[in-house]
Amino acid sequence: MAFAIRLVWSADRRSLIQVLSIQVGMAAGLMGVLLLMRSLLGDVLAAGSRSTTLGLAQVGPTMIALVALGSVSGILRIVSSARQRVLAVKVDQHIISTVLRAAAQAELSEFENPHFHNRLQRAVFASRSQPVTVITAMLAAAQAALTIAAVSTAFVMMVWWLLPLAALGALPIFRSARQERQASYDLNHQWAEQRRIRQYLERLLTGRDEAKELRGLGLGDLLRARWATEYSKEIDDMIAMHRRNTRRRILARLSSDAAMIAIMGAMVALAASKLVSVPTAVAALAGLWLLSNRVQMVGGILNGVGESILYLDDLRSFAESPAPGPYPLAAGPFTVLRVAQIKFAYPGSARPVLKNVSITLRSGEITALVGVNGSGKTTLAKILGGLYQPDSGSLWHDNTTVSDLRTLRAGTAMVFQDFVQYRLSAAENIAFGSPGNPVDMDRIVAAAHQAGAHDFIANLPRGYDTLLSSEFTGGSDLSLGQWQRLALARAFYRDAPFVILDEPNASLDPQAEAALLASIRDLFSGRTVLLISHRFSSVRGADKIYVLDDGQVIEEGTHQSLMAADETYARLFRLQSEAYQEVA
Template identity: 40%
Template structure:
């Protein structure tokens, strides 16, 4: 958030007065001019970069698009020359040929140019159809390549980027506009090429048109209308067939770029497997699109043949009208060729220039966004493999979220040793979840040091650290996958061992409920998908716990793991937590003090700092914040129990007795 300099905004509240518009506007204009010059200077490089991306995505289609556009533009001039040849023969025959004035002699005289004109029209129309459909394939391939780079960026940038509004603004602009801009550059250059070459080959010639030609021109458009109507139906059917797969692809794309999923994508290393699933669905879509485009191209060919036949028929009628003296040759030539062709070429040229200039702005934004995911911004690249955790030391750590008024953590120090159960407690906003993210290697400390077996984690590869960590987040992800896959994402690179997933579900108390589903572990856990079901929040929490058990990591971080469980299920889980986590280190975040009593150590946080540390008995004996909160919570349960046991319901409760 920007702050006003002293003596400007602040003073304006005390003594309102008009701002100096001339100076402010002059500065704004100067900045805009400088920015525009920078963009124009970088435009050639951006155009080259866009073309390079198009070339790498689908080079054959890129060459084909430019080739057929150039061919179509050159054919316009050839068509005009062939038309002139036909007119020349008409005039020559009419001036010196015996009997040339009769329709029977004139048509054979111009038959050759007429057939050539028809053939050229077919070729030009087919070139346009090929250009449009191949451009569509090129567009999909380029957008796929750009999205791959965007996903690489969103799955590797530091997690705290997802708390930065500016990052979201850039991501939104890239997602909405910039992804398609490299193809826009290619389309703009194609339009410029076609417009420039086509305009050079045409001569402006406008003459009056006889009203009798109007029905003929309308009749020539009937085949185009009929074929276009059929093409529209094909397009609609294709869109309907792809609507379901599109939603699945959109979900995977949002999962790879979303804030809520970003933690688990990093913690469980899901970027590669989810990316592969997304790529597979995209490939299926491109295969279907290729078949669809083939049908459209065949339909376009039929349209062009019918249009060419209509053009030949129209020209034949025009010549008959000329031969019969009802229409001048100049009027027919001008109406049939020069005016509409030249106008369309000039419009294409102007539109192409505008497209390239506009795309340049978004391409610059895209390039800046993709730089966020370069190796220099991904943290240290230490050893790819680490030794299992022996001790995790937190020394004077602090952290502040972007846009936050104060630090979430400040001067936090603690040690977590192998096999220990350490609980983090405190009031809301005390920093418990933030500290758990730092321990999991998901956030870098803003100050202080975190050491893994004595080595500063800043010198280690974050992915290597996360390989040894399993996390159950308070806002865990409810993946729209099968029950089996919802657990297996805990370790996507783990071999699909028989019984491993159900074994993790048994540990989390989820096996029985998952086996009762209509399809057992293969049931889709989403009511939005056909054949899928949804679970209660408590059931989902058991699935999330199974996900952490399946990962088999040495450090397990549980952030409010029983928040959605009932009292019995919570008691059962914590009664067996040492057995379940045997040999593992557990960091437990909870606001329920009854669930942390058996922890080896309890760390009490207050306003982002460590307020106290000890066992349950030690903390109660000291009478600090922990004792106060524990007493309040215990008293609330006692009061509730007393009310239920000995007090008669009153008021609106009594009415329902």
């Protein structure tokens, strides 16, 4: 509850104070109505006992006061409703922003952990479905609680001993509400991974990039049937839970109503015995009826808000992870980067990807990593780029142990084979290379020229402002090779001293590939380059080549020395080169 209140307070404290003030005023008005009604009934009964006609002068002020209170209450309700809608929207924005910030700050290794994804899914569920529920329920509960307090105050002034009896009658409602919200939360908690599977199937069935393969293979009906099966499991569990909850709620309602009827009957008997005056009895019965309705309402509200608060606890545990602090905007100097005897395994995997690997990268040099698929090349590059912390061994930058991976990332430009295609403008795709710094259009154009992307960007409908997807109005699609040039332009724009190129020519045509490889040393002059490729012809000009196999460095040297050694590198190089040689 405290976390929910802090969220609302942080989102829009002014609206919250206004709404609560209005509700206090409405509750005070309700108490006034009960007391005025008791006074009016007293006047009516007194006039009846004297066999006189009740004049306007006697009841007029009371009636006017009742109408005035009703009018003010209606106006306050309208104003409160408007402020609550504004408050709900602001809280929705604040909560979703909190989840997105926590997800963006999580280290890459977290995304390899299924438990993290389950926590993230529950936090997203809480952020997407609960804010409006929490705000509406909390404010309704506050209003109902103030109403109960007002009616209880009136009881204290009229028949104080009735209040504890009314409270006993409410206990079954609150007990049932607590059991129901816990059952619902427990069920949703166990659905986290199942929901992720279902949402993944939804993305497959609705995604533009997946559409061609699904239709080519005829997978639509199969995946939809799998989706329906997963959803049916969730529905069956929900039906069973609601059946149990319905039985609890019916029994609780009957118990509470029976208690209220008994109390009302006792009040009527006391009035008949003249132990309680008739005006007091009538006003107390009206208040008791109102109190019973509000208790039922509070039970339902607490059921909703209580369940939502349980979900928000998932949000709190995810969002309140220690913040790593501001991201470094400037890259530090770069002289040498090395790893010594490092080992690394992905979370949840017993098999290490890297085993006792040691390599050194020096300023201004091009270092290449080669090896068969699965040898650990990309994983090693991610460690050198500051995306993963090795499980053991040492990671040194300029003879200093790296303690904050973000400082290493700030000085690194990474172009991975599975680069992201941001379906935003071409200019944004390039400027994302240096987030947090002012966008420099001249540098964007220069980076595009360096990557060979300027010509096709200039021919887009709106040039650098064109959205790069035909899913959007006025947008245009790019080929995979053009996307790869944009990824390279992003690296140039970052202007980092250390550059990682993971298969940078994978999507380029032979002519563009040859031009890029021939110019890498000139394009990245003065920078340290780590080049990863399975094409051995791409790395011939590297200053140092490391050959990886099964997570270990098995050879190192220049192209000439490795060919002279005539081991794995030489064998693989000849296998690839033979495919391009003519057979007599």
